Amino acid sequence: MGIQERKKREKERRRQQIIVAAKKIFSEKGFTKSTMEDIAQEAELSPGTLYLYFKNKDELYASLSLRILQYLNIRLEDLKNAENMDSQKKIAALKDALYDVYQFDPLVLISMFHLQSSETLKNLSPDLLADIMKLSRRSLRMMAQIFEEGIRRGTLINKNPTALADVVWALFSGIVLWEESKKLIDKNKDYLKQTLDIAFEILSRGVTN
Amino acid sequence: MGIQERKKREKERRRQQIIVAAKKIFSEKGFTKSTMEDIAQEAELSPGTLYLYFKNKDELYASLSLRILQYLNIRLEDLKNAENMDSQKKIAALKDALYDVYQFDPLVLISMFHLQSSETLKNLSPDLLADIMKLSRRSLRMMAQIFEEGIRRGTLINKNPTALADVVWALFSGIVLWEESKKLIDKNKDYLKQTLDIAFEILSRGVTN
Amino acid sequence: MGIQERKKREKERRRQQIIVAAKKIFSEKGFTKSTMEDIAQEAELSPGTLYLYFKNKDELYASLSLRILQYLNIRLEDLKNAENMDSQKKIAALKDALYDVYQFDPLVLISMFHLQSSETLKNLSPDLLADIMKLSRRSLRMMAQIFEEGIRRGTLINKNPTALADVVWALFSGIVLWEESKKLIDKNKDYLKQTLDIAFEILSRGVTN
Amino acid sequence: MGIQERKKREKERRRQQIIVAAKKIFSEKGFTKSTMEDIAQEAELSPGTLYLYFKNKDELYASLSLRILQYLNIRLEDLKNAENMDSQKKIAALKDALYDVYQFDPLVLISMFHLQSSETLKNLSPDLLADIMKLSRRSLRMMAQIFEEGIRRGTLINKNPTALADVVWALFSGIVLWEESKKLIDKNKDYLKQTLDIAFEILSRGVTN
DNA sequence: TATGAATGAGAGTTCATTCAT
DNA sequence: AATGAATGAACTCTCATTCAT
The missing domain is CATH 1.10.357.10 (Tetracycline Repressor, domain 2)
Structure with missing residues (x-):
């Protein structure tokens, strides 16, 4: 179970990492002008990774x-x-x-x-x-x-x-x-x-x- | 003088025609998802015509x-x-x-x-x-x-x-x-x-x- | 014949008027960025009129x-x-x-x-x-x-x-x-x-x- | 290290692929009449890809x-x-x-x-x-x-x-x-x-x- | 799990040209 | 002859999303 726990924790941490980046970008540029690329860069991840944690841009936004x-x-x-x-x-x-x-x-x-x-x-x-x-x-x-x-x-x-x-x-x-x-x-x-x-x-x- | 009057009235009517269409489309789809094409179609005009009356999409929106x-x-x-x-x-x-x-x-x-x-x-x-x-x-x-x-x-x-x-x-x-x-x-x-x-x-x- | 002569002269003058305007605009903006609208405005004519004297933009340009x-x-x-x-x-x-x-x-x-x-x-x-x-x-x-x-x-x-x-x-x-x-x-x-x-x-x- | 090398080479090859296509299209049609779509098609790529390698049409042209x-x-x-x-x-x-x-x-x-x-x-x-x-x-x-x-x-x-x-x-x-x-x-x-x-x-x- | 190159639909906008007046 | 409003095709460029690696 320990491994699963850790994995879950890590997954949650990634999510937060993305959310923090998204917050920053959305705040600076507003929803429409923020690109997934921007957010990925801010989070030091690739655009594709964002989609492993959030279904799409809307959901990422709403998650905030x-x-x-x-x-x-x-x-x-x-x-x-x-x-x-x-x-x-x-x-x-x-x-x-x-x-x-x-x-x-x-x-x-x-x-x-x-x-x-x-x-x-x-x-x-x-x-x-x-x-x-x-x-x-x-x-x-x-x-x-x-x-x-x-x-x-x-x-x-x-x-x-x-x-x-x-x-x-x-x-x-x-x-x-x-x-x-x-x-x-x-x-x-x-x-x-x-x-x-x-x-x-x-x-x-x-x-x- | 009559001609200028009439032209002015017609121009104003066109504007209203566009505004009515824009209102409908913006209301249905929201700003981002509404396209100028949509609005033009609703107004039964060509997209280009919209730009004769409004500088751009933002301004059309704000005009409402x-x-x-x-x-x-x-x-x-x-x-x-x-x-x-x-x-x-x-x-x-x-x-x-x-x-x-x-x-x-x-x-x-x-x-x-x-x-x-x-x-x-x-x-x-x-x-x-x-x-x-x-x-x-x-x-x-x-x-x-x-x-x-x-x-x-x-x-x-x-x-x-x-x-x-x-x-x-x-x-x-x-x-x-x-x-x-x-x-x-x-x-x-x-x-x-x-x-x-x-x-x-x-x-x-x-x-x- | 006098009338036809005069008409011809006037037509030629119009042409020149357009050419002068075109020269100015093309010189300032280059061919691509110059619009027929620009030239018409400079010549104090309507865009449509330009097409009575020149077949299209290319020809107007070449006429220079x-x-x-x-x-x-x-x-x-x-x-x-x-x-x-x-x-x-x-x-x-x-x-x-x-x-x-x-x-x-x-x-x-x-x-x-x-x-x-x-x-x-x-x-x-x-x-x-x-x-x-x-x-x-x-x-x-x-x-x-x-x-x-x-x-x-x-x-x-x-x-x-x-x-x-x-x-x-x-x-x-x-x-x-x-x-x-x-x-x-x-x-x-x-x-x-x-x-x-x-x-x-x-x-x-x-x-x- | 080999992977990075290969990727770099591939990236360079793509660039060349685009340049070759651009050359062909620009030569055939001239700058203005060539569209990015044309070039993309010639290169068997999507239009968007061109912009990953060249900032815009002007730059692609100049790169030649x-x-x-x-x-x-x-x-x-x-x-x-x-x-x-x-x-x-x-x-x-x-x-x-x-x-x-x-x-x-x-x-x-x-x-x-x-x-x-x-x-x-x-x-x-x-x-x-x-x-x-x-x-x-x-x-x-x-x-x-x-x-x-x-x-x-x-x-x-x-x-x-x-x-x-x-x-x-x-x-x-x-x-x-x-x-x-x-x-x-x-x-x-x-x-x-x-x-x-x-x-x-x-x-x-x-x-x- | 993570990558990031590639996609490709689609957007806003422009403008040469037309045509009813 | 002159107008200028209207057209609408066509353009460049963007970007959310995918997928082979």
Whole structure:
């Protein structure tokens, strides 16, 4: 078994090696302009090898999302388990978690938001798509639980928690993409943190009874 | 003079003919997978003709945004001029305006949000980019004015109006993209209106003093 | 008849107008990169009009050669008629004539040399080709006559005069093209006159008995 | 080590395979009308493969020149090292060398002369251009040395040797192009050798003291 | 498992030429 | 005669993917 283990570990390491390279290249050039050749070179592998680990370019791209979704899940899990926190605090903590996710890897996060609602999504292998969906759903469910709890306690307004989670997610992604867009035009502008703070302050006030 | 008039009208009609075709194709296949050939065929024109009206594929794509931004501007202009409306009402009206913009042309709106925060933006001709920027900025300024007014009157919390406008825009685009994304996975889901309603209700409560 | 005359004159003027424009554009951009659109614009005409006066782009290009060949013929004619000139002087005068032709329109001359021995030649209409051939042959014949005369008089070595004319023409075109080539690499270099002087001095010594 | 060797050899063979095909196609159709598709087909390769070996069409075209320039260099080198030859003999030998170069590959030589003094030259990659320039310059320098030697010995007239080399080169290229041109019109004519002989006889007489 | 040369379909774009007005 | 919008074939070049080694 030891050998198989080691092989599996090595295989996983290769995958990561490719993912790291892909992240770099995709971030620098965007999806369309990145070539498999570029990524292979960055990973110090041959183009052919990439196809041993990823079905195609789309899947490689989408795989980046998995890592960040996993990180998001961990952060939300922690938040869920946190005790002695009122809803206000939890919402503030949610904001921090999301901001951490952004900082964990801004470019990949943006890639992921691009991936959502785009053609690429349809071309993914069912397996990968299922993985992504599972993680997203779990994240949203955990966010919903925060609101659910507050509603149960009577501190938050009585709105469908799932919808509230959608609002949070939409707000977060909207802010990330919009601030990114402003940065594209004017490199100096970087108001993400501030916009996020204001947005969540309003959100917090808005959902509080 | 009549002849020049007619020619101008015909030229404009051709442009529209191409825009309609482009909208259809881009919506169906996404930017990358749509070919100029596809669009030409849809418009019942030859590929070369497209280039008489649009400098290249990027510009054709971006041109779609212009119309919807113009429509948005008009709606916001109306809102600005509306009298006898308290801030609450104005925010509700703002939501309606944005929803109308969505309904005016959902696919183009989504395209526009995709265009934002993508490499394509940088490849546009300065003229077109300037036009788009001008319209976006004007829209955001008008939204900011709604908040400004409320703050002046003391009915809204004292936050930077420009930032509030950014939050609204991010929220709107985030919801549109996220709900679209959910639809891609499951065609039956269409909660945009509901999510938008909840989001703006929270927003409204959140910014009210 | 007056009207027809006038029409013919006007037609000829239009032709010239186009030729002037074509010369400018071809000189600036070279044959391949010049478009009929460019030339039409320069001539302040529409692309379609060009085709009323020239069968196609190739013919328009080749037409430029005609003018310079005509000029060459005139200069050689003068030379032929010149009396009281020994062969040495005639050869020197021939050099001057050729240099004048170069100065008359360097870019068109170069174009003409490019035209020679290239694909384009085969695509010309028989008429135009015949015109060009007629003028070239006449020029060469006149050069040959200069040598013939000298040989008859015994001042020049007894070589086939036609071959000598070929040598002169090859030498002239070779120098023009080669010096042009050097200029392409280094704009400052312009030794055409000097090279031509040396070449003809040697030629003159070489053919003198 | 053997494997690397073999791969290198194979790579070089492929290059040659492409060059041979390119030569054939360019000769038949001229530069503009030859398509990469044509060449690929002739080489029994796919169009994409051509681009693995040559950056673009221009470079492929220019690459043809390199081989012939190398051959020219070798021939001139031999000539330079030849002892016990007076200047007359050396000039005759120079003519023979040039004629051999012509015979080595007439079509490529003509291509090279076309390349000279054409826009294409400017589009070459600096590396390739540098290679071509280096070889041309070296060839011309070696020709100049022949004259230099004769001048030093007092057997040749005292003219700038560099200019004399230019004259030789211009004369040679002029003759090749002009005789080619005549052949285009009338396939039966082939006076290149004879014209070259006469030209060099005159040259020789002309430069001899 | 890894390679990387080769593939070849297909893209965006250009432009000589035509023809209805 | 002149126009100029429209054509559409043809071009160069790219690059995701394959497969013999």
